[in-house]
Amino acid sequence: MKDVETRPKKYEGVLILAIFLATLPLIIGFSLLIISSFSKDMVTNFDFKSFHLTIENWINVFRGKLAITGGVKVNMAKIVLNTLIVALGVSGLVTLVSVMSGYALSRMDFRGRKWVIVSLMLLHAFPGVALIVGVYLLYRISFPQGQDWVRVYSFIYVIFARAALEVPMSVWLMKGFFDTIPWEFEWSGIIDGASRITVWRKIMLPLIKPGILAVALFSFLAGWQDIIYVRTFLIDQTLATFIEANIEAEYTHMPLIAAAGTLYLLPTIIFFLTAQQILLRGYSGGIKG
Amino acid sequence: MKWKATLLMAILVFAVIASGCIGSTQETKTETSKVTLTGDFTKDVIEIGKILQQNGINEVKFAAWGSGDPNSVMRVYGIVDAAYKINKIWEQNGIKVKITVTTKYDQSFKDQYQEFLSKQPLGQAGDFFVNSYAFLPTLAEEGYILDITEYAKAYQNVIDDFYPNLLEAAKYKGKLYGLPQDTEARPLYVRKDVAKCAGLDVTTLPEDVKSGEFTWSDVYYWAKKAKEKGCAEWGLIHRKGSAHPDLIQFIFAFNGKLYDPSTGKLVLDVPAVYKWLYVEWKFAQDGLLPKDIMSWDWAKQIHPTIVEGRTLFDIGGTWYWTEWQTKQYYHGRGLKPEEVKEWFAYTLFPAGEKGDKPVTLSQPFIWMINSKAGQLNPKYEELKDVYHALAFLMIVKASDSEINAIHSVISAHLPVRKEAAKLIKDENWLNKLKNLDLDLAPEVKDNIKDIVEKTVNPINAKFLADVSYMLEYTHLAPAHPKYPALADIFKEAVDKVLRGEMTPEEAVKFIEDKIKADKELADNVEIKGEIPKEWEFPRGD
Numbered sequence: 001m002k003d004v005e006t007r008p009k010k011y012e013g014v015l016i017l018a019i020f021l022a023t024l025p026l027i028i029g030f031s032l033l034i035i036s037s038f039s040k041d042m043v044t045n046f047d048f049k050s051f052h053l054t055i056e057n058w059i060n061v062f063r064g065k066l067a068i069t070g071g072v073k074v075n076m077a078k079i080v081l082n083t084l085i086v087a088l089g090v091s092g093l094v095t096l097v098s099v100m101s102g103y104a105l106s107r108m109d110f111r112g113r114k115w116v117i118v119s120l121m122l123l124h125a126f127p128g129v130a131l132i133v134g135v136y137l138l139y140r141i142s143f144p145q146g147q148d149w150v151r152v153y154s155f156i157y158v159i160f161a162r163a164a165l166e167v168p169m170s171v172w173l174m175k176g177f178f179d180t181i182p183w184e185f186e187w188s189g190i191i192d193g194a195s196r197i198t199v200w201r202k203i204m205l206p207l208i209k210p211g212i213l214a215v216a217l218f219s220f221l222a223g224w225q226d227i228i229y230v231r232t233f234l235i236d237q238t239l240a241t242f243i244e245a246n247i248e249a250e251y252t253h254m255p256l257i258a259a260a261g262t263l264y265l266l267p268t269i270i271f272f273l274t275a276q277q278i279l280l281r282g283y284s285g286g287i288k289g
Numbered sequence: 290m291k292w293k294a295t296l297l298m299a300i301l302v303f304a305v306i307a308s309g310c311i312g313s314t315q316e317t318k319t320e321t322s323k324v325t326l327t328g329d330f331t332k333d334v335i336e337i338g339k340i341l342q343q344n345g346i347n348e349v350k351f352a353a354w355g356s357g358d359p360n361s362v363m364r365v366y367g368i369v370d371a372a373y374k375i376n377k378i379w380e381q382n383g384i385k386v387k388i389t390v391t392t393k394y395d396q397s398f399k400d401q402y403q404e405f406l407s408k409q410p411l412g413q414a415g416d417f418f419v420n421s422y423a424f425l426p427t428l429a430e431e432g433y434i435l436d437i438t439e440y441a442k443a444y445q446n447v448i449d450d451f452y453p454n455l456l457e458a459a460k461y462k463g464k465l466y467g468l469p470q471d472t473e474a475r476p477l478y479v480r481k482d483v484a485k486c487a488g489l490d491v492t493t494l495p496e497d498v499k500s501g502e503f504t505w506s507d508v509y510y511w512a513k514k515a516k517e518k519g520c521a522e523w524g525l526i527h528r529k530g531s532a533h534p535d536l537i538q539f540i541f542a543f544n545g546k547l548y549d550p551s552t553g554k555l556v557l558d559v560p561a562v563y564k565w566l567y568v569e570w571k572f573a574q575d576g577l578l579p580k581d582i583m584s585w586d587w588a589k590q591i592h593p594t595i596v597e598g599r600t601l602f603d604i605g606g607t608w609y610w611t612e613w614q615t616k617q618y619y620h621g622r623g624l625k626p627e628e629v630k631e632w633f634a635y636t637l638f639p640a641g642e643k644g645d646k647p648v649t650l651s652q653p654f655i656w657m658i659n660s661k662a663g664q665l666n667p668k669y670e671e672l673k674d675v676y677h678a679l680a681f682l683m684i685v686k687a688s689d690s691e692i693n694a695i696h697s698v699i700s701a702h703l704p705v706r707k708e709a710a711k712l713i714k715d716e717n718w719l720n721k722l723k724n725l726d727l728d729l730a731p732e733v734k735d736n737i738k739d740i741v742e743k744t745v746n747p748i749n750a751k752f753l754a755d756v757s758y759m760l761e762y763t764h765l766a767p768a769h770p771k772y773p774a775l776a777d778i779f780k781e782a783v784d785k786v787l788r789g790e791m792t793p794e795e796a797v798k799f800i801e802d803k804i805k806a807d808k809e810l811a812d813n814v815e816i817k818g819e820i821p822k823e824w825e826f827p828r829g830d
Contacts, residue, residue: 040621041589050589052621067359068616072394073736140411150665154413232407237393245395245404250530250587251358252396253616 030265037259057259066246068253074242080263082155083224083238087267089159090223094166095216101167102174103200107186117175123168128228135161139233154235161229166222170215177211178204217271224267239264322671324678326443330685333443334375337679338384341672349388349666349679354405354415356398357654360611360740363696364419364470364654365392366733371686373730375679388683409433409659416662416680419470422458422653423768429461435658438465440681447685450706458653458765467655468688471702474649474759475535476635477508478595478603484634486520487511487601491634498636498647505542505568505641506827508602512577515601524577526594527604529585533776534650534766535604536783539565541648541764543641548767549815555769557804559797559818562779564641566793567826570786583784592618598632610752611701611744626748635755637762642826651763653705656684695722695729697753699740703760710757713750771813778803794820 036042040052066072104110105117139161144153181204189199205212227240237245243260246252322340326333341349351372355364372388379386393415395401402424408414410433418434428434441448448456448465455469477498484491489511497503512524528535540547545561548554572578585591592612595603596619603609613624624632637647663669663676686692690708697704697713704710712718721727723745725734766772782800785791791799797820804814 040617042586044586044589066396072359072362072396074394136407143411150413231404233411233413235408235413245356245397245400248396248398253359254588 033258033265034262036255037262039255039258042254042258057253057256060256061259061263066253066256074237079237079239079242082234082236083240085155086158086162086226086230086234086238087220087223089155090163090166090226091216091220093159093163094170094219094222095212097163097167098170098174098215099205099212101171102176103178103204105171105175106178117172120168120172124172126165128162128165128226131165132228132232135229136232151235154233158226158229158233159223161233162223162226163219166219170219173215174208174211177208181207213275217275220271221268323674326440326678326681328443328446330682331378333678333682334378335382335384337675337682338375338379338382338386340675341386341679342384344668344672346667346672347386349386349663349676350391351388351416351663351680351683352391352393353417353419354393354395354401355417355419356395356401358396358608358612358700360608360615360700360744361471361696361702362394362737362740363692363699363733365394365417366730366736367470367656367687367692367696368392368417368683370692370730370733371683373733374686374728375683388679405433409661412661412664414659414661416659416664417684418657418659419654420657422469422655423766423772425459425466425655425657426461426768427770428657429464429466433660434466435660435662435677435680436464436466437468437658437681437684440678441465444685447688450690450708452705452707452760454760454763454765455651455653455705458768459655467657468684469705470654470656470688471693471696471700472651472653472705472760472763473607473702474651474756474763475538475604475606475638476649476756476759477638478605478609479634479636480521480595480598480601480603481632481634483515483521483598483601484511487515487518489514489601494634495636498639501640501643501646503636504639504643504645505539508639509568509572509577509827512572512601513575516577521599521601523579523594523600525572525602525604526591526600527578527582528606529583529591531773531776531780533773533779534652535606536565536569537766537776537779538604538638538648538650538764539568539641541650542638542645544645546817547772548769552815553769555767555772555775555814557775557800557814557816559801559816560821560824561641561818562800563793563797563820564824564826566782566786566796567824568641569783570789570793570796571826573787574789578787580788583780583787588616588618592616596624596632604638607703607753607756608701611699611749614749615740615743623743626746630748630752635752637759647762649759649763651703651760651765653765656687658684691718691727694718695727695737698722698750699737699744701744701749701753703753703757710754714754716747719745719747719750769813771810774807774810775804775814 032043035051036044037057038053038055039050040054040056041050043051060066060068062076064074064076066074105113139157143157144150185203185207186199189203190196194202225240226238227244230238231241231244234241239260243257243264246260247257322344324333324337324340351368353365353368355362357364369390369392372390376387398420402420405414405418405420405428414433425434429436451469455472456465459465459467459469479489479491479494481491494503508525515521516524537547540558540561543561543564545558545565546556547558549556569578573580579585582591592609594600595605595609596613610629613619613629614626615623617623638649640647658677658680662680663673666672666676669676688706690704690706690712693704693706693709694712696702697709698719704713722741725738725741766776778800781803782791782796785799786793786796801816804810804816
C-alpha cells in the first residue's frame with residue numbers, strides 16, 4: 001500500500017508540464033550560466049552563435065586569474081576554504097543547537113516553554129538585514145584588540161551571527177521531528193536503565209537522521225550563500241563576496257565570473273543529488289517490544 | 290524573600306563594576322615615539338625604521354585595497370613596490386624591519402567603497418585605499434581617511450609636480466586627504482575609414498574641435514551623412530549607465546553647470562540639460578544612435594560596433610585604446626596597436642554650439658590612507674604617528690613618476706604628474722619597461738608582465754602623450770553626496786528620450802518633478818533657467 005495520496009494518471013502529464021513551466025525560468029537561468037562558463041562569450045539568450053567552447057574560464061578561475069590579460073590574481077583555494085569554513089561552521093553550530101533544543105522543547109516541560117515555542121517563529125521572521133545594525137554594534141564592542149585574533153574572531157563571529165538567524169527555524173523543525181517519535185521509544189530505553197542523554201543520543205538521534213540532515217543541509221547552504229554578514233564582518237573573502245566584488249559589467253570578463261558562479265552552485269547541486277533520498281525517506285521504525 | 294533581594298543587589302553591583310571595566314584601558318607610561326618628516330625620503334625612512342626597531346617591531350603589515358579594470362593593478366602594486374623599495378633602504382642601513390603588503394583588488398570600485406565604509410570602523414579595512422575622488426569628501430567627513438596636509442608640507446617638491454586641478458580633487462575643506470593616483474579623459478573617437486567614406490577630413494578635426502569650430506551640430510551633420518551614404522550602420526555610439534560621468538559632458542559642452550560652489554548645492558541647469566536631451570533625442574529619432582543603447586551589452590554590442598567600424602563617432606574613454614587591444618571585441622580577437630592607430634582619430638568632446646568650449650571629463654582616483662593605518666601592528670597606540678608617517682611615505686613612493694608612468698602606459702590612464710608625462714615620451718625608458726628592465730619588486734614584475742607584453746609600445750605611449758592636453762579642458766563631476774541620485778534621474782531621462790517615450794521638454798519636466806518629489810534631493814539641488822524657446826539644432830545645411 002502506498003503512503004501517499006494517488007491521483008488519476010490522466011492528470012499526471014498536465015501536472016508535470018505545469019511544474020516544468022513554473023521552474024523553466026530557473027532552469028534556463030542556471031543552464032545559461034553553466035553554458036557561459038564553458039564559452040568565450042556570455043550566452044545570455046537563445047542565440048547560441050556566441051557560444052564558443054573553451055575551458056579557459058575554469059582554468060583561470062582555479063588559477064585565480066580574473067582577466068584574460070592581467071595581473072589580478074587571487075588565491076581561489078583560500079576563498080573556497082573560507083566559504084567552507086563559514087558554511088560548515090554555521091551548519092555544525094545550528095545542527096548541534098537545534099538537535100538539543102528541539103529535543104528539550106519536544107520532550108521536557110519547563111517554565112516559559114510555551115513562550116519559547118511561540119517566540120521561535122517570531123525570531124525567524126526577523127530578516128538578517130534588519131538586525132545588521134545591532135549585530136554590527138555588538139561586533140564593534142566585542143572584537144579583540146590583539147592583532148592575532150581579529151581574523152579568527154571575524155570567522156567565529158560570522159558563524160555565530162549567521163547561525164543565530166537559522167537557529168529558530170531549525171529548532172522548530174527539529175521539535176517537529178522529535179514530536180513524531182512515540183514516547184514509548186524513550187520509555188523503553190529509560191526502563192532498560194539508560195539516562196536521558198543516552199536515550200537522546202542512542203535512540204532518538206538515529207531515528208531523526210533525515211531531520212538532522214535537512215537542518216544541516218539548509219544551514220550549510222545559508223552559510224555558503226551568506227553575503228551581508230560575510231561582507232560586513234569577515235576580513236577574508238568568500239565566494240559570494242568575491243563574485244559580488246567582481247561583477248562590473250564593463251570591465252569584467254563575464255564568462256569567467258560565470259565559471260566562478262557555477263563553482264559557487266556546485267555544493268548545492270551535489271548536496272541535493274546525494275542527499276535527496278535520505279531527505280525523502282521518512283521515519284520508519286518500530287516499537288521495541 | 291530577603292535572599293532574592295540580596296541576590297539582585299549583588300548582580301546589580303557586579304554589573305556596575307563590570308560595565309566600568311568594559312572599555313577601560315590600563316594607563317601605561319610608555320614613551321610615545323613621534324617622527325618629524327624632513328622631505329629627504331631616505332633619511333625619513335631610516336628614521337622611522339630605527340624607531341620601529343627600537344620598539345622591537347620587526348615586521349610591519351599593511352593591506353592595500355584597490356579596484357578597477359584588470360589593467361589598473363598598479364593601484365595596489367604601486368604600494369607593494371613602495372614597500373620593496375623602503376625594505377631595501379632599511380636593509381642597506383642594517384635596520385631589521387620589513388614591510389609586508391597584502392593586496393585586495395576588486396573590479397567594482399563602488400562595491401569596494403561600500404566594503405571600506407562598513408569595515409573601517411571595525412579596523413578591518415585596507416590601510417591604503419585607492420578609489421574615486423567622488424568618495425573622498427564623505428570619507429574625510431567621517432574621519433575614515435588620514436589628513437596628510439602636515440606630512441605633505443615636507444614633500445612640497447613632490448606635491449608641486451602633480452597637476453593642480455587633480456590635486457584639488459584630493460582635498461576637502463582645504464585639507465589634503467590623499468595623492469592623485471590616475472585620471473583619464475573622455476575623447477570623441479572617429480573611425481577614419483567611415484569618415485573618409487562620408488567625406489569628413491579628420492586631419493584637422495582635433496584643431497577644429499579645440500577652437501570650437503566643430504560643434505555638436507557638425508557631429509550630427511556628419512553622422513547623418515555617413516548613415517545616408519551607407520558608410521556605417523550608426524552615426525554615434527556612446528557609453529551607457531548612470532549618465533555619470535560620461536554623458537554629463539553635454540552639460541558642460543553647452544556651457545552649463547552642475548554644481549554651485551557658492552551654495553554648495555547641485556544645479557539643474559535647465560537650458561544645458563534641455564540641449565543635451567535634445568541632441569540625444571534627435572540622434573536617436575533620426576536613427577543615428579541606437580534607441581536602446583542604454584541597455585546594450587558592453588562586450589557584445591557596444592565595443593564590437595565601434596571596433597568593427599559600424600559607427601562614425603564614439604564617445605569613449607582613453608582606456609578604450611588599450612582595452613580594444615587586450616579584449617577580444619573584434620571578430621573574436623583583440624586589435625593590434627597598429628590597427629587602433631590606423632582606424633581611429635580622437636578629439637576633445639566638441640562644444641555644444643558655436644561660442645561654447647570643447648570639454649572632457651575626468652574621474653581621478655586618489656591614493657587615500659586609512660585613518661587607522663597600521664592598526665593591526667604591534668604597539669599601534671604608542672606608535673600610531675610612526676605608522677601613519679610610514680604610510681604617507683609609502684604613497685609618496687608609490688607616486689614616483691616611474692610607477693605613475695607605468696600605470697599610465699599599461700592601463701591607458703593619464704599621468705597625474707608632470708614628470709611621469711615626460712617619462713612616457715622617453716623611448717629608452719619605454720624599451721626598458723617593455724623588457725621589464727626596471728627596479729621593481731619581483732612580485733610586481735611577475736604580475737604585470739602579461740599586461741606589459743600586450744600594451745607597452747610606442748603607439749600606445751604616443752596616444753597618451755597626444756591626449757594629455759585634454760586635461761586642460763577637463764571638468765570633474767561634483768563630489769556631492771546627492772550627485773549619484775541626480776545622475777540616476779538623468780539616466781532615466783536619457784533612456785526615455787532615446788526610446789522616444791518623452792520629448793526633450795517632457796524629459797526636463799520629468800527631471801524637475803523627480804527632484805521635487807525627493808525632499809532631500811530638492812534641498813540639495815537648485816533648478817536654474819528655463820527651456821530656451823528659440824534654440825535650434827542642428828544647423829540647417
